[in-house]
Amino acid sequence: MASCSPLLLLVLCTLTVAEAQLKLFNLRASNLPSGILGTTDGYVKVFCGSVTLGETSVRNNNPNPWWEEEFTHFNARKNDVMRLEVHDSDILFDDLLGVCQRQIKLGTHKHDCFLEKGGTLHYTYSLG
Template sequence: MASCLHLLLFLCGAPVALSQLRLFNLRASDLPDRLLGTTDGYVEVFLGSSPLGKTSVRYNNPNPWWEEEFTFFKAQENNVLRLEVYDSDVLFDDLLGTCQRTLRVGTHMHDCYLKKGGTLHYTYTLTPQQ
């Protein structure tokens, strides 16, 4: 094991403090009713400029929750997590609001007020890798 570690350090040079990011418990409340149609929410997830994925669409529900979790193994403290909440529509999806957060080690729950109304709730855990 020790020799393996030495080899890794040798190959990688100065070790970078990578962390595991887990984003979960995504839900929203009081998403706005747009002029016509229904509120069909989904969330796109970015770390810095890298897309991590998006949730499914919850149709016709102003208080949706999403079972998806997002895990990323190359996160670092102080990376910026960005969540974009959309209302899916036939022609153009409507951006309801954007939530940005600088990552800190530990588990954190946040509520984020969306520009066009409603609140996004989410939890993330940032775990330093040994």
């Protein structure tokens, strides 16, 4: 029995740090607020842990944008924090409309996130 302990420990350690593929898709927003310069020019920045996964294109003059981009992170782990920042693109500086954060879990999940300055971000992710 004692000879199995190191092997069992190795297997358990491997399972707890196993990495999986994160895929974020079906990003859309509804009822984004209008600013001083008019209707929102929205885009989303995507992070997982300390890694920047990228950002969507800007959807000009659209309070209900939908983004075609999909984001993949091959070194994600269960319970990593995924952060989505919704911005309004402007000439001088971009306004942060809200931040959505969540610990990722195995499987496929759909979420709605209510933004601090109004509107809702809808998205789907899978981890596996």
